[in-house]
Amino acid sequence: MAAIAPGGRIGILGGGQLGRMLAMAAAELGHKCHIYCPDDEVPAADVAAALTRAPYDDADALARFADSVDVVTYEFENVPAETARILSEHAPVRPGAAALATAQDRLTEKNFLKRNGIATAPFADVADTDDLAAALAAIGAPAVLKTRRMGYDGKGQAKILAPKAAAAAWDAIGRLPAILEGFVDFEREISVVVARGLDGEVAAYDPVENIHTNHILDRTFAPAALTPALADEARAIATKIVSELDYAGVMGVEMFVGRDGRLLVNEIAPRVHNSGHWTMDACAVSQFEQHIRAICGWPLGSPARHSDAVMTNLIGADAGKWSAVAAEPGAKLHLYGKAEARAGRKMGHVNRLYPLGKRPPVTPR
Known part of the structure; x- marks a missing residue:
C-alpha cells in the first residue's frame, strides 16, 4: 500500500483539542488537514487548511469531505456507523471499522478482550432489572453500572455499593443497555x-x-x-x-x-x-x-x-x-x-x- 507523501490531505472528524494537535503534527510533516465538525466553536480549524461545518449524518457533505482528502481519521470513537460507512466509500478510514465497533460498545469491548485472553474486571450484560439482579448476585457489590455506549469522563456510570441501590443506579443511567463491572482492588x-x-x-x-x-x-x-x-x-x-x-x-x-x-x-x-x-x-x-x-x-x-x-x-x-x-x-x-x-x-x-x-x-x- 503506497504511503501518502508530504503534501497529502488528511481529513479529521471532530474539531476539538485532539483534532487540533493532530493537525499541528500533520503540518510539521508537510500535510494539510481538513476538519469536519458540526460545532460552532472548532479549535482544530484554527490550525487546519479547511473546515466543513456540517452534521455527522449529512451524507452529501460527508461524501464531498471524503472526496477532498487522501485518508480520514477521527478524534473521538463514537463515530456513527453510517458516517463511517459513507466515508469509507470515498476514502480510507483509519483506524478502521473493527476498532470503532469494538470500542463503541463496552460489552463488545469486554468480550473482545476476553476472547483474546486479556484479563478485565468481572462483567455481565445488563438489559433490564432482572439482568441487573442476576449480575449483582454473580459479581457482588460494590460494583459499577455503565451504559454500553457513549459514556466518557465518568458519564453514564453509577456505583452500586449495596444491592438495595440497584434500582436507583438503573434509573440514574436512564435504563439504557449496560454492563455491570465488579470493583477492582x-x-x-x-x-x-x-x-x-x-x-x-x-x-x-x-x-x-x-x-x-x-x-x-x-x-x-x-x-x-x-x-x-x-x-x-x-x-x-x-x-x-x-x-x-x-x-x-x-x-x-x-x-x-x-x-x-x-x-x-x-x-x-x-x-x-x-x-x-x-x-x-x-x-x-x-x-x-x-x-x-x-x-x-x-x-x-x-x-x-x-x-x-x-x-x-x-x-x-x-x-x-x-x-x-x-x-x-x-x-x-x-x-x-x-x-x-x-x-x-x-x-x-x-x-x-x-x-x-x-x-x-x-x-x-
Whole structure:
C-alpha cells in the first residue's frame, strides 16, 4: 500500500483539542488537514487548511469531505456507523471499522478482550432489572453500572455499593443497555499509548500512571513506577490488542494494576489519548505525529523517552494560570484555543520535564 507523501490531505472528524494537535503534527510533516465538525466553536480549524461545518449524518457533505482528502481519521470513537460507512466509500478510514465497533460498545469491548485472553474486571450484560439482579448476585457489590455506549469522563456510570441501590443506579443511567463491572482492588491506574502501522509495525510508549479527579484525568506521570517485567507485560497487552484488531493508528489502552500484581484492562480508546500528551515534549516523536505516520503508511518513529514528565490537565479556570506556567522553568504550556473556560472543560495542559529517572513521586495535588 503506497504511503501518502508530504503534501497529502488528511481529513479529521471532530474539531476539538485532539483534532487540533493532530493537525499541528500533520503540518510539521508537510500535510494539510481538513476538519469536519458540526460545532460552532472548532479549535482544530484554527490550525487546519479547511473546515466543513456540517452534521455527522449529512451524507452529501460527508461524501464531498471524503472526496477532498487522501485518508480520514477521527478524534473521538463514537463515530456513527453510517458516517463511517459513507466515508469509507470515498476514502480510507483509519483506524478502521473493527476498532470503532469494538470500542463503541463496552460489552463488545469486554468480550473482545476476553476472547483474546486479556484479563478485565468481572462483567455481565445488563438489559433490564432482572439482568441487573442476576449480575449483582454473580459479581457482588460494590460494583459499577455503565451504559454500553457513549459514556466518557465518568458519564453514564453509577456505583452500586449495596444491592438495595440497584434500582436507583438503573434509573440514574436512564435504563439504557449496560454492563455491570465488579470493583477492582487496584494499586494504581496506568495506560499504554501504542501505535500500529499499515505494515503491522508496532511502537508502544512507556506505561504511565494516571491520577483522576471527578472522573477526569488530572495528571499523568511518565513513566509509571513498574517493574521492568510488568512494564513489558503492559506493552505486550497493548500490542496484542492492536494486532488482533488489524489496527492502523494510535490507541490508548487503560489498565489497572491490582494489589496482587495482575494487570486488568479497563478500556481501549481507538484514537490519540489524553494520557499520551506528555509525549509531545518528552519524546522525539509525539503520539500525534505517530498517529499521522501510521495512518499515512510512513515508518513509525521511536517511542523512546528522552525525559521523564508529569502532564497536568488544565481544567476550567486552571487555564487562567497561563502566565505563571509560562514563566516556570522546565514547563511546556499547551492551550487549546477554547473561548470559554467552563467547569470540567479541558482548556489545555502543561508538561513538566525532568531528567530520566528523576520525575517526582506520585502525590495528591
